[in-house]
């Protein structure tokens with residue numbers, strides 16, 4: 001396996017780690033007029049407890065509903081929990097009210113700022129617990145999409161434990177030819193996050209597997225991503241799933257997620273077997 005050397009190591013906060021992975025979804029920095037956040041109350045853990053409690057109550061109420069984790073396309077009803085999972089994973093240091101502002105900002109970005117260039121695809125995947133395994137209670141039209149979200153909603157909503165975005169927008173791949181056309185055939189994974197109390201249960205692995213299946217169904221031959229050089233857990237996760245570090249040539253005009261200037265990334269890729277034509 002080739003390794004990537006993009007520069008010297010730097011220490012990076014979870015905040016910068018977040019911004020690295022968030023291609024088209026811009027999370028704004030907290031407005032400057034806010035006072036510094038108060039000491040952190042264990043908000044994520046509080047949210048997680050609440051979530052787990054809700055999931056358990058749901059399963060008690062609807063015993064036929066599977067307690068298993070199901071990975072599926074995110075639907076409109078998942079929006080808030082997607083924002084919550086994202087913010088609690090990437091901005092764990094924020095407490096109320098900043099964490100709430102971040103979630104609202106994320107929600108608005110997801111629903112309104114999710115423009116996709118013509119011909120490109122984007123899907124937000126969620127891992128949910130306590131939902132219906134088969135989508136028998138879906139309401140709405142299959143063709144209705146809001147950004148990367150399925151516009152339908154379900155009466156047997158589960159609790160979101162993990163998220164991932166996969167697209168073919170190719171914003172982080174070099175353009176090709178004199179007309180600088182977007183690359184095709186390579187899907188890009190971003191926003192991978194699992195709520196703290198659900199980690200190390202194989203949820204990210206399942207989200208990645210589903211993203212690969214989605215990419216294949218779009219006719220892609222490879223998947224790519226950027227991973228913070230100082231995120232060894234995520235790097236191991238991707239390497240274990242067959243991603244290779246790609247050495248970016250010195251001085252190459254290779255787009256990268258907009259983050260702090262000193263942020264360093266591994267650009268990682270995986271070839272997909274048996275691509276189908278879209």
Ligand SMILES: CC(=O)SCCNC(=O)CCNC(=O)[C@H](O)C(C)(C)COP(=O)(O)OP(=O)(O)OC[C@H]1O[C@@H](n2cnc3c(N)ncnc32)[C@H](O)[C@@H]1OP(=O)(O)O
Pocket residue numbers: 017021089090162189190191192193194195198199200201202203204205206225226227228231232233234236237238240
């Ligand atoms: C492209 C991007 O989006 S990069 C951004 C990645 N996201 C983040 O850093 C947000 C904060 N972190 C998280 O949300 C989670 O820790 C994730 C997404 C990195 C991992 O999610 P999880 O569901 O815990 O991963 P999962 O259980 O599938 O782990 C699979 C394997 O990856 C490796 N792995 C995952 N997390 C870690 C870790 N913290 N330390 C070491 N190895 C790890 C292990 O080999 C693990 O297998 P094992 O548990 O049998 O040892």
